[in-house]
Amino acid sequence: MRPLITISRQYGSGGREIGERVATLLGYAYYDHELIKRAAQEGDFDEDLVREDGEGVFGRLSSLLSYAHTVVGKDEDTLPLPDRMFLVQSRIIKQIADEGPCVIIGHSADYLLADRPGLLNVYVHSDWDVRVARVMARNGLSEHDAVARIRKIDRQRSVFYEQHTGQKWGATESCHLSLSSSYFGIEGATALIVAVATGAGDAP
Numbered sequence: 001m002r003p004l005i006t007i008s009r010q011y012g013s014g015g016r017e018i019g020e021r022v023a024t025l026l027g028y029a030y031y032d033h034e035l036i037k038r039a040a041q042e043g044d045f046d047e048d049l050v051r052e053d054g055e056g057v058f059g060r061l062s063s064l065l066s067y068a069h070t071v072v073g074k075d076e077d078t079l080p081l082p083d084r085m086f087l088v089q090s091r092i093i094k095q096i097a098d099e100g101p102c103v104i105i106g107h108s109a110d111y112l113l114a115d116r117p118g119l120l121n122v123y124v125h126s127d128w129d130v131r132v133a134r135v136m137a138r139n140g141l142s143e144h145d146a147v148a149r150i151r152k153i154d155r156q157r158s159v160f161y162e163q164h165t166g167q168k169w170g171a172t173e174s175c176h177l178s179l180s181s182s183y184f185g186i187e188g189a190t191a192l193i194v195a196v197a198t199g200a201g202d203a204p
Helices: 015-026 033-043 047-054 081-099 128-139 143-165 181-199
Strands: 004-009 029-031 102-105 119-125 177-180
Touching: 004 015, 015 029, 015 102, 015 181, 029 033, 029 081, 033 081, 081 102, 119 181, 128 143, 128 181, 177 181
Parallel strands: 004 102, 004 119, 029 102, 119 177
Antiparallel strands: none
């Protein structure tokens, strides 16, 4: 049984919906927007700023100290705002993992929990045309605007992850399971993750 599941996802791949379904089927706690609220409360940050930072909006404003392994242990008050928010979110993610079985969406949780037993890191991707169609339908956007939005948010997520972890976003080395939601479908992808999480047995 894998009690900790992290899901990283391309924008428009349906990763958040898959994560919600996985959590419901397994009876796990689910963290995405709730994590943002907790980070804002603990760090006394504006919630919108934390949400934007989670998408990497402030990534380019952060200094080279933004890598997690160089930030940890430093005086938080002396760090740039994006780094302080990252440290608070890091603490909360580790607290959440201590509280019990859960599914965590994004926020570099795969990196932050890498040493935890029973961790399953999932990366959800999808065919380009499927992503564009989903974003158009979900956000009421034209094809042109949907394409621009996908490229922007994917780039922001990549910058945020790579600056705070020193690793490449979506790399096979950082995930245990990489799957295509356009191939399996939302329900099929959900079922696959649940099967792996519940049938891992004694796998390392």
